[in-house]
Amino acid sequence: MDVTLLSFCATILLLSFPLVKFVLGRLTSDEAAANLPPGSFGWPFFGESLEFLFGKPENFVGTRMKKYSKDVFKTKILGEKTAVICGPNGHKFLFSNEQNYFTAFRPHPMQRLFRSYRPCKAPPTQIPREVETKLLKSPGFLKPEALIRNLEKMSLTTQAHLEYYWGGRKTKITNEVKAFPFAKTLTLTLACRFFMGMDEPERIAKLGKQFDDVTVGMHCLIVNFPGTTFYRAGKAAATIRKELSKVIKEKKEDLNSGKKQTQDILAHMIVATDPIGSYMPEAEITDKIMGLLVAGYGTVSTAMTFLMKYLGENPEVYETVLDEHREISGEKSEGELLSWEDINKMKYSWNVVCEVMRLTPPLQGTFREVITEFTYAGYTIPKGWKVYWTMGTTNKNPEYFENPEKFDPSRYQEMGETGLAPYTFIPFGGGPRMCPGKEYARLAILTFLHNVIIRFRWELVCPNEKIVGDMMPAPQYDLPIRLIPHCGIVSTRGVGKVSPNRQH
Secondary structure, eight states: OOHHHHHHHHHHHHHHGGGHHHHHTOOOHHHHHSOOOSBOOOBTTTBTHHHHHHSOHHHHHHHHHHHTOSSEEEEEETTEEEEEEOHHHHHHHHHHTTTTTEEEEOOHHHHHHSGGGSOTTSOTTOOOHHHHHHHHHTTTTTSHHHHHHHHHHHHHHHHHHHHHHHOOOOSSSOEEEEHHHHHHHHHHHHHHHHHHOOSOHHHHHTTHHHHHHHHHHTSSOOOOSTTSHHHHHHHHHHHHHHHHHHHHHHHHHHHHTTOOOOOOHHHHHHHOBOTTSOBOOHHHHHHHHHHHHHHHHHHHHHHHHHHHHHHHHOHHHHHHHHHHHHHHHHTSOTTOOOOHHHHHHOHHHHHHHHHHHHHSOSSOEEEEEESSOEEETTEEEOTTOEEEEEGGGTTTOTTTSSSTTSOOGGGGTTTOGGGSSTTSOOTTOOGGGSOTTHHHHHHHHHHHHHHHHTTEEEEESSTTOOEEOSSSOEETTOOEEEEEEOSSOOOOTTOSSOOTTSOO
């Protein structure tokens, strides 16, 4: 936590202490008459945001489930009165009633960072997630047939990155690298090419630190002065927005000149019109693309990184994964790239990825806004409140997962991901707002895993490295590993001594 922010918070709390009792007890007349869930709104101004943000959300939720209710409790986080709905029954209720009781909601830091997500005539909380999802789904960008067309480029890009950053290691001397920065560079490059058709990823790669700052700033206190998390996030968002604006102008020029273009999401946003024939404003395109890049950057790179960590910690699992991928490679001719059929053969590998996401979810949870008052578990949730959904209430619950702290991909072996108890394992959400990028993430992670595991073994330099971060986890030291190249593995096509920043 920033030292300046700590000082600021301490000062505010001391000055506001006399108001605590008054503010905490203040409810609207409707709320006072309602049977609200048990819980606490916490401190003035901050509510329970400090505990939520800096005490790890899964601990925050778990502690209050034990103290108040295993079904639902009230709190105030990020400036909003919030009901936290817990457990598989809560997941089912939320996903089954998206259209009836809930609408999409993005916390205020997100609204400030992604300013043009807010339609000019809509209330501040009505961020059009539906529009964003429609843009992704309607042209079929994230359907299997579209992903298949991008699989070759994804595989070549991954190979080029491995060769450029981790390649050339032909001796028996071990080589130390850091997995997390590599995963972030790779996923940002893949996202640029997939979402924007951009084969100049070095332009965006230079903005990697800015993407990190925006990702952290999406869930923080809005304290906007130099040195704070939100201030850095705002500056970073402005820098990214400026570079993306240049990319969009170049794309428009190419489209207007008739130059052949890939069928990417950016091109679709530029040419798409609404029912009255108006084009999407450039500022909105910029912010939507920035949002897609952030989404395709943070969560995927986090999953890749912790996949490396858990495989490094579990050599017997590593060997089983390696056997699966060697079998896939053995059935291919020299230089033949991965196919969609190959991806679907990686069943045990995907079980491993699922177990990684169960133990270390790349994203803790999301918010909704209540559009119609409803009753859940005997308690009333008023209109205008927010609902927080998190997978952390089931992922490590021994009622649903035997030995929940153990890394055990075999738990999915017989049942499969969907054979678990309903609504207990939902890394991509569910219902109408299930993450539309699930298949893209699966493809990117498995393509990375295939290409790295047929080339290397690795050892963890810091076996006891802590997991830090709050809303999004990260290895404390960027996961340093020692790479040990396999002997006798034949390189696949597209790996030469090629910079990943050159066009393929």
